[in-house]
Amino acid sequence: MTRLMRIPFAVEALLIALLVIAFFAFPYNLAFVTRILIMVLFVLSIDLVLGFAGIATLGQAALYGTGAYAAGLFAVHVTAAPLPGLLIGMVAGAALAFLSGLVLLRTKGLTLIMLTIAVAQICQEVANKARDVTGGADGLRGIRMEPVLGLFEFDFIGITAYWYVAIVVFIVFLALKRLAAAPLGLSLRGIHESPERMLAIGAPVYRRQVLAYTLGGGIAGIAGALAAQVTQLVSLEVYSFTLSAEALIMLILGGTGRLWGAIVGVVLFMTVHHVAASADPYNWLFFIGFMVLGVVFFLPGGMIRLPQALLRLGRQR
Amino acid sequence: MKRTISGLSAAAMLLLGTSLGAQADTIKVGVVAPFSGPFALYGKQFQEAIQVYQAEHGTTAGEHEIEFIYKDSGGPNPDQARSLTQELLIKDRVDYLAGYVFTPNAMAVAPLLDQSETPLVIFNAATSAINAQSDYYLRTSYTLWQVSMPMAEWAYDQGIRSVVTAVSDYGPGIDAENAFVAAFQEAGGEIKDSIRMPMSTTDFTPFIQSIRDQAPDALFTFLPGGPPTFGFTKTYNENGLRDEGIMFLGTAETEESNLQAFGDAAIGLTTAYHYSADHDSDLNRAFIAKNTEMHPDSVTNWATIGAYDGTHLIYEMVEAAGTDGPAAIEAAKGLEWESPRGPLVMDPETRTVVQNVYIREVERDEESGLLVNREKGVIATVGDLGWGK
Numbered sequence: 066m067t068r069l070m071r072i073p074f075a076v077e078a079l080l081i082a083l084l085v086i087a088f089f090a091f092p093y094n095l096a097f098v099t100r101i102l103i104m105v106l107f108v109l110s111i112d113l114v115l116g117f118a119g120i121a122t123l124g125q126a127a128l129y130g131t132g133a134y135a136a137g138l139f140a141v142h143v144t145a146a147p148l149p150g151l152l153i154g155m156v157a158g159a160a161l162a163f164l165s166g167l168v169l170l171r172t173k174g175l176t177l178i179m180l181t182i183a184v185a186q187i188c189q190e191v192a193n194k195a196r197d198v199t200g201g202a203d204g205l206r207g208i209r210m211e212p213v214l215g216l217f218e219f220d221f222i223g224i225t226a227y228w229y230v231a232i233v234v235f236i237v238f239l240a241l242k243r244l245a246a247a248p249l250g251l252s253l254r255g256i257h258e259s260p261e262r263m264l265a266i267g268a269p270v271y272r273r274q275v276l277a278y279t280l281g282g283g284i285a286g287i288a289g290a291l292a293a294q295v296t297q298l299v300s301l302e303v304y305s306f307t308l309s310a311e312a313l314i315m316l317i318l319g320g321t322g323r324l325w326g327a328i329v330g331v332v333l334f335m336t337v338h339h340v341a342a343s344a345d346p347y348n349w350l351f352f353i354g355f356m357v358l359g360v361v362f363f364l365p366g367g368m369i370r371l372p373q374a375l376l377r378l379g380r381q382r
Numbered sequence: 383m384k385r386t387i388s389g390l391s392a393a394a395m396l397l398l399g400t401s402l403g404a405q406a407d408t409i410k411v412g413v414v415a416p417f418s419g420p421f422a423l424y425g426k427q428f429q430e431a432i433q434v435y436q437a438e439h440g441t442t443a444g445e446h447e448i449e450f451i452y453k454d455s456g457g458p459n460p461d462q463a464r465s466l467t468q469e470l471l472i473k474d475r476v477d478y479l480a481g482y483v484f485t486p487n488a489m490a491v492a493p494l495l496d497q498s499e500t501p502l503v504i505f506n507a508a509t510s511a512i513n514a515q516s517d518y519y520l521r522t523s524y525t526l527w528q529v530s531m532p533m534a535e536w537a538y539d540q541g542i543r544s545v546v547t548a549v550s551d552y553g554p555g556i557d558a559e560n561a562f563v564a565a566f567q568e569a570g571g572e573i574k575d576s577i578r579m580p581m582s583t584t585d586f587t588p589f590i591q592s593i594r595d596q597a598p599d600a601l602f603t604f605l606p607g608g609p610p611t612f613g614f615t616k617t618y619n620e621n622g623l624r625d626e627g628i629m630f631l632g633t634a635e636t637e638e639s640n641l642q643a644f645g646d647a648a649i650g651l652t653t654a655y656h657y658s659a660d661h662d663s664d665l666n667r668a669f670i671a672k673n674t675e676m677h678p679d680s681v682t683n684w685a686t687i688g689a690y691d692g693t694h695l696i697y698e699m700v701e702a703a704g705t706d707g708p709a710a711i712e713a714a715k716g717l718e719w720e721s722p723r724g725p726l727v728m729d730p731e732t733r734t735v736v737q738n739v740y741i742r743e744v745e746r747d748e749e750s751g752l753l754v755n756r757e758k759g760v761i762a763t764v765g766d767l768g769w770g771k
Contacts, residue, residue, distance in 0.1 A: 093473035096465035193552065202553030203509055204460060204486035209493075221497045222472060297493060298460045300486035346417035346425065346454040 110284035116321035118277035119257030124181030130303035132286025158286015189304035320367025412470035415481035431689035444701035460490035499707035510768030527768025533654035534565035558604035600629035638683035
């Protein structure tokens, strides 16, 4: 993998190849592959917050949900053009992350985790109470998207939705890759390793963390907005604890602190879920459970470490 | 880029179209329901009801073989419901859809139904607004307005003049409250207070105490099944509201899968609902006997009957129209049949069944020793009263 990174644009080419292959390999499952891509984006946002900056969160759904409702309401009341909606979703997610982050990031450890959960719960209750605006438990309906850029109509098979989401995910991935190599990304890693030392060498830890949380919120907001535009309905579940927790499991499965970890984890989790759930609609949760247990026990660094682990095993022989 | 994409989608559409014609001998029905997680009971009951119907009527309707494909939607999750439905339509090429327990899940597929002209039979989701989203929705369950308004009118006829409503603070609860309050005030009764209890409430004492202090003739409630219902009725009894003559009025609270767990606390609770397993008809007894024979652990309740009648409706549509969606909807409109729950008519306008609503009281059956919802009165042929509200 590291050798691959040195070739210019190798990662970009690999990603594009994967997206094109997925498109032709699963012509009948495009809706499902699109959901995977949206989830990848959401898990990437957690990776930035948790894996890079070391901010423990179990409430990322608050930012995802706010992006979804913002984009949904924008499409219903202002304009149904997808790209402005995406921007609104991003701004809404980032704004909530910034405001809540100012308070949240003064705490750490368990307190921080509890508070992130609390923010998501408060958002959910507000959305539930504001029934006239959000549709409450029935969901926000009436979202009918216009063609992307006025050219590509959202079709029944989901071809437009797939490429629309794929391109957005691709762009965000590249941006995150740049960020990881930039001074900001490095200082976030430093904060992750040891906030005290970073403070000692003069890095503004608190401000950097708020910045990372806000960026993560913006990305989660984009993911939520994409979900709202593709599904054309937003329900209270966008704020659910299950969503935050499942996304975190996917990230741990793939490997935290690595951008590829988010992709591997989501693809693995959702594919196993999908295949197992259609093979055995009653007992598929067992498969998921065993898979997570297996990875946590044998590959603590996540699936992304599998090649290295196998290599080491080979050398021992 | 655009040309290739539109070319591709045209090819896919063509593929879809030819497959519909070629597969006329087997018609597939996609069932989207929860089969895992806390709501898995719904999916199990839907499947059991379909199996009972197939055991009784065979697997062919007209000249077509009917095959059911089950997909697990989990809980309320519109993203998942939509992509599963899309997959059923595109990959499995189903001609009919069925199931759908939660309102957002049903709502999310409306554009798909319009685009693919596929009829969808709702087995459960009970919000009136769903059917207005697409002409391809049909519903064989009920709507909250359909049972809450008759409850209010019946209560007024019984001489009840003042009521306090206490509902769980979520979509269906608020629907039930609105319906009851509208009908009760229309009749001339007084609503003393409308309490909305948070979903996660476990201690109902403050709410019950407040109802007691206001001393209405009756209280009307709507709670999600399971623990909240147990907690609420237990507190109702313990605080002596029954002894003070404050009558308990509800809808789905005493449904059969919860009923035995209540114990004697449930005796005397009055509810208005469209199905009781105790319904006195040969058809119902035969239906329950068959279900118990095939699935000894199963409890027959409103979810079972919703799916059973829904399956009947699909058979009728397949026989009349085969794979032609719009023709199937036309054939379903105005269709009349006798169900184990009583006579049914598919309302051409609201596409929700018009049915009897029964006023029931919980009693202990002398023969079996089990608690039952004994029917005390019938409000005949009620349509979806929430349509357009």
